[in-house]
Amino acid sequence: MSHTHFAPRFRLAWVAWAIGFGLLLWPAAASAHTGDASAWPGAPVSSPSTVFLPMISRQRLPPTADLIERARERGEINAETALIYKVFAVFGDARLPPRLRGDDRDVLDSNAVAEATQRFETLTPATRQTVVPFLIPPVYAGSWYDQRVHGASATAATAQPADHISDRCNEVAQNLLIPLETDHFVVWFPPNDNSFWQRALAISTNLETRIYPILTDLLRVPLSDAGLGCNPSDDRLDVYMVYDPLPGRESALAMVSTYPGKGCKAAPTYMQVLKQGSSETNTVAHEFMHMLQYAYNPAAGCYDSWWMESTANWAIDYFETMDGQPDAQSEQRYAKSYLESALLWLDDTTGIREYGAYLWPFYLSHYTGSYHPELIAQILAATENAANGDLYQVINDRITGGWEQRWPEFALLNLNLPPNNRYEAWDNFQKRWLVDWRMADARVALLDDPYWVHYLNAQPAGDPLALPDLGIFYEEIAIADDVRMWAFANTFNNMPHMRVQALLYRDGQGWQGPEDWSQRKWSLFCQDIPAERVERVLLIISNSNWQRRTDRIAPNGDLRVVSSDLPCAGWRGTSSWQMVGQSVNAQGQVDYTLRGDATPTFTLTRRILAGDQVGLEFQPTAGNATWLTAFTALDFQTGHTTSCTQTGGGALSAGLGGLFITEDLSGETMQRQFEAGGLIPAPERCSVFTTWTHIPWLVTDIRDTAPRPWPTSAPHGRLQGSDSFTEVGDGTTDTTTSAWNLTGFASP
Template sequence: MAHPRRWLMLLAVMSGLLFLPAVAAAYEEEVDSGPGPGAAAAPAQTFPLFLPLVGHTPTPTSFTLIEQARERGEIGEETALIYQVFATFGDARLPWRFRGDDSGVIDSDAVSEATLRFADLSAAARETLLPFLIPPVYAGSWYDLRMNAQIGASQVMTGPVNYITDRCQELAQGLLVPLETDHFVIWYPPFDTSFAARALQISLDLEQRIYPILTEMFRQPLPDDGLGCNPSDGRLDIYMPYDPIPGFDTTLAFVSIYPNQPCKATPTYMVVLQAHPSEDSVMAHEFMHMIQRSYNPAGECFDSWWSESTATWAIDYFENIDAQPDDQIEHGYAHFYLESAWRWLDDTLDRRAYGAYLWPFYLSHYTGSYHPELIAQIFAATENAGSGNLFDVIDGKITGGWAARWPEFALFNLNLPPHNHYEQWDAFGLRWDAWDKRSTDEVELFGVPYYPVEIVETGSMGLGYRIRNLGIAYQRLMVIDQAIGLLAFDNAFVGVPEVRVQAMIKRAGQGWLAPQDWTDQKWTILCQDDPAGRVEEIVLIITNSHPPLPDGGFSRATGNVRMVASDLPCSGWQGTSHWQLSGQASGPDAEVNYTIRGEATPQFTLKKHTLVGDVLQLEYEATVGMATWTTTVDGRNLQTGQTMSCTRTGQQALTPGLGGLLITEDLAQDYDWDEEYSINRRFYAAGLIPAPGRCPGLDTWVQIPWLQTDLTHSDLRLWPGFEIGRLRGSDTFAESDEDSSSTKTSSWDLQTLSP
């Protein structure tokens, strides 16, 4: 929670955002029937655009923009599917408002999804999508239409479309030629020598490296012989279309099922749309998709998060076994997951599913040795699972299930010593402070003795007072105020069984310490008095190990999750104190005046702290200092006139048992800047010094106080004022009757003890 005095005004001027009529028309849900796949992309338009002054939040991908519009109800399911296919191929008909940053998007499942749903689509949607759903080697495909747009399209069948295979009747002449290997048929443009070289290299990478490595661990993709829209035999077809027409970004590649086939236990084909500097890595990713489709899970088809995360993990596995120099492109996707780890694990926002490869990466290493076969075992086990639920299968395959592994995974993601295992396993250099810049709070007192920092605010980063199932909330706390004496973490998730709370602490001169588990503690107290060991930084790791429900699911905290900053010291207090009783008494025969005084320069040291509910009790005892006492008696015999006078003093070094200070603080108190500041803190202190040899007549004063903060009831008093690191005040009590009067006074001035 930011202090109002620290808020900055962010001015985001969005005026002047003009759209040309053609662009404005693209906002309509109806899909424009032209230009078709064969047309060149419209020239890019420029508009006066004023962007808001925000942070480094990346531009969403086209697929995310489309999905978000569908979730808001702005476009329907069918339109969203069409737009996703357009985005896959960089089709110019995709409306401008759905064009995002598609750099680094490896692939898309849109073609498979459209192929599966083809029979349920409207006639107009089928006609629009059909060219994209037949392999590019066929006449009438998007590739044929695009390549022949300037010289007249090939002769293709026209009329109503009920089956995709109806249009897979004629090969487009001269567009793609085959390169045949033992397991693959790679189709490439014959008129470009660079494609011939690429096709040869891809064939070598697949046959000699990728295929044997991945199929030894997993199973072989299913053959496609006899299927409609398959131009070859049972070998796997890979298409490398040539696109000389300027257009928009496409995905790098994709794998699709064949028409009239299910989404699992099914053959597939691959289309490579763009070259990539690490083409063998892209091929490993896509080939893993072909393998995934060969499995027949008992439940639903594999979710995108599992398919994409394990396909990206397959790059790491392939490189690990291949023993050739690694490009490690998978590392570049990790931050897409880490920056949004607070979302559900199966959330595929932007490129997040690629970055979620860290989960299977962790699973293959967590035992302390490399066991990639665990991923293959999970795939195989889905075929026999009674419930068919992937999350249940994973839970049964890993030691301790989600409850044990998910919190450890969250901790390892930080990649901080002493748990920088990712760096040790795979030279993964990305650390916490490099990928999380948004969830940092500065902990300070803002000039008052007590200030609670709200760590989890409703709506903040999707966390609020709840955490998503299989979500991870990372929160960085920078302790910047040297006046803080102690920190108290309020864990409102205590008693929520699936939620774990861990903390990494960085202390001055010590670096990052071993992680601490605060799950079962309502309050955790951290002392700040020692400059050589002050807490400089805390990373909180809050995890929910419950698998996602159909609606995602949350676990809620029972209250506020906070870090309380207080000026109360764990070291102690030092200062001065005074106590005095003066009075007079008279009778028929005599009168007397007396003074009893005690004073000290005490040093209180913390003896212990205890928690009673939300109330912190700090008990200090006097351990150092000197106390003195003085007694004075002046008397006169009214009958004889005789007088007497006595003054006696003494002193003693303070030791435990001669004085104490008790302070209580309600850690649950809130602080609203819109209201008058108050503090629910109380204290009581008292000290006595033995007074042997005191003046006659004071026989009952065996011990003389040198400090007493409540002269009447010995009650805890409200904290006086809002000075940081200082406790000072006074008390007075007077009483009298017909023959006597007395006045007690006490004062104290204590400051926090410097270590």
């Protein structure tokens, strides 16, 4: 979900409001058991009343498994009850408390049954009694499906003590499911139902003639279940098709389970198809990949859930690529779930993001520029190496540059923006940043202030974004028209594992880049210079720490974008300088005036970044100046008066003038200073001014040794002011006045 944050001095580049009305089903007086699971078998189910309330833009609930896990983390239920509820959710069981029912419409499968099977011997007797009907294949009497179809009482006589799961696999229920046999599969389906017959025939044919040969040719064959308990056929793979677990309740589409006592690796498996999805062929391809995964024996332990699901969804893409038939592209619909939450750890399985994480193996099989799906097979096989079988180490060792090089490129390509839209070429992947997905708080316009600071991810000052290991952060910032200069503070600079990249959008040119900003703190842009002017900047920050994967890397200070109204290409306007004075001694008196006036044009010649301070150095490149020298001398002894007035002028010279402005980027408010000066030769001056070979036309303040503070009253893009002071010496008094009125301009 994307959120929009408003502040008094910036506005969003665009805001789209969708306001509608929905219906909220409000469960009234719906109680939920949160303690021991023994109370559940045969417990009555309360019927919630329905209240209709108008709503505005209702949000989707998280998946049921997430709601259950949150309840466990809050201490409302214990771990075994959470496992029971997750099993209930797979099958749409009515005993799942209504408050824990989430939105499972996009849930493809679940590992809850496999987990319960693997943990069965460590569960309490009450929990075993509750879950055991779900852990045996649905073809058996006493299974969850038998109870659903025939009722619990009809199968009570066949129920055995649940000391072991295989104790329940004594009798195949008659007329419950019938087999359709091929060389490698036995597909079980409900009898006397033509629609199921048609589906079973399609699944059987697709598994046998398309999915099996394509995936086993790349990987390996599933392990045989010959001689195992709870196996109603021979060594062929069993696939069970059932009626929807409970009409009107969400459940998983399908799942793969291991057989009792076989653990999570090097284990035979069976498949259940619980309901029909948009592409049943792709669903069973995904599940068949799970059967292949369980055939591997990883030395470092069971595969992470995200790797199981991501490579199973990748297998859909591989199967469709090799099959040669029109692609359903069902795996692509899950990509958004990962992209919008890429800020989390890679192995985070919140929601359905592990399905969307298929983009990582998808990227790995293409990143070299040619298709190499065998890399995924090599990674799986290499995890069986007892000496060095850690999945993350295996991946690092088998890709060019390891995680450190590949992860930042993966972060870039996820955006799928031209000219880096390689996903589109690889698999006709059409989802793009901003059009189809974006991370929260992503677009901020900077404007309406002489100086404005935006903190990435809307973090408060002093609490910058800390990026999880193998996490990626994206933020797009729109630069408003009245911003003259902006800079990004990369406080991750020079940190191991951290990569900061930027894409720049320029009018008429589209997205350009990426530029790598990882090694410098400040990246500075002058909007007044056409070559630097951008409309939007898209920041990509990635953390490639694959060894740890459980922590965050924090920057050395706030991640900020600073915008300023300070013109940074040039200035033009008027300026003047004048000295009026009198010198008196015993011999006489001299009254004098020196004056310079100019119409300067200053152009940027150098930009300096020192710490958090940027310095802009300008020199006059156009304009003219005039000068005047005048004096009247009175000789006290003779009473004689002598006068002289000389004028002149000429073009301004870059070597005889300059304007220097500094902007401090470290604070919350503007801290801007300036200093300026300019001279013009005066070769025909009155001879009394023997030390004045050049006449000033701009001096901000010759007494100051530091730059002057920026005038707070100066309007945006203007620099105007004046300075006057009087000095009294030995018989001499003079007053110097300087004035300037400059306006910034942009380069053509």
